Amino acid sequence: MVNNKITAFDWILAIFLGIFGITTLYPFLNMFFISISPMDEVVKSSGLMLFPKEIQFDAYEYVFKFGGLMAPLRNTLFITITGTALNIVMTCMGAYVIAEKEMPGRNFFMTMILITMFYGGGLIPGYLVNRALGLVDSIWVMIIPGAVGAWNLILLRYFFTSVPRSLKEAARIDGASELTILVRIMFPVSLPILATLTLFYAVGHWNVYMTAIIYISDQNLNPLQVAIRKMYEMSIMQVDDNTLPPPVETVRSATVILATLPILMVYPFVQKYFVKGIIVGSLKG
Known part of the structure; x- marks a missing residue:
């Protein structure tokens, strides 16, 4: 009882x-x-x-009227949607390959991935590499260099290793290609952890700031976080009585709300998968 x-x-x-x-x-x-x-x-x-x-709502009126946030918002939406999609595709392909025990050099590649988690290349070498690739002053500099997160790849790799090999072997016997196995078998069973990684990647792209500060000088390519910061600085320095802004404190609060609200609106829709993915990922890891 x-x-x-x-x-x-x-x-x-x-x-x-x-x-x-x-x-x-x-x-x-x-x-x-x-x-x-x-x-x-x-x-x-x-x-x-x-x-x-x-x-x-004077602070919000000021933000939208004088902040010039529509172009940065479009940039951030493009970065978030495109970057997250690329992240998931690249992470899934990398994790699927690394999860195969028969893959030649598997331990070597795992070691190389782990090294990137603890040792960065440095700011100046990174800038030189991105400039050589033509990514400086390009919106893609906020997407391509971070196409794969090492920790997320390792987390997904451990999840993939938990999937019974019999499922993949049966699919191979039926003539399925590795891409078909990844899309038709691994994706559906990995939905909780994929939803978790999607949220991680999306939040990272939405909050992109330092990358834009370092690599972007074209104001038309600024993401939302940089535009909000500059708009906030402008509200502090504004002295023209004809466009006198609301008090700085209310403007600052309004910008924080606008920067945070979209992620808060998305989270309830993925909460079920997010919690399940965290639990499953911790058990598999």
Whole structure:
């Protein structure tokens, strides 16, 4: 018989998780409340608001009117969608090959992959390589150099090794090519871990900043994060009374919300796969 009695430990755990959830969620809500509040209310609350007493959207109006965010938003969407798709394709192909025990030089390639996790080539050599490849001042410099994440490849490789070899052997006997096996067999059974890696890659591309700072000088190629930063700096230095911006604090909060909201909107749709992929990946690893 199952004992459904609520114990003191259950109450303590519920209270702890509730406090943890509030402390995790409140900074984001506080940032949102500041972004839609007049500055005098923000000053009175010392920057900590439980709920706005007056709502206004001047900061968001300023961001969209003077921030010039549409082109950077298009750039970031292209980088995120194209980059994530390329990441998943390259990672899957690499993990599938490395997972084959009969592959010649398998241990050597695994060692080379592991080395890249601990030792980088350096900023200047990286710049010289990207310039030689014609990637400087190109939107592809934010996509191609990071086409494969070493840790993600290793994680997927361990997952692939857990798939019964009998499935692949049966497919080969039926005349299936390696590409068919990868697409028709490995992809479906790996959906949870692939969803997890997709989210990891997408968040990384959405937040791209330093790569653009180093390699991009053409303002038309700036991603969203760089444009938001420059727009925020412009709001600080703006002195023309005709285009006087809202207070800096509200503008800063609005930019943080705009940069974070898209990822938060996507996460609920992949949460089921994300949690399952994390659990399965930890067990396989």
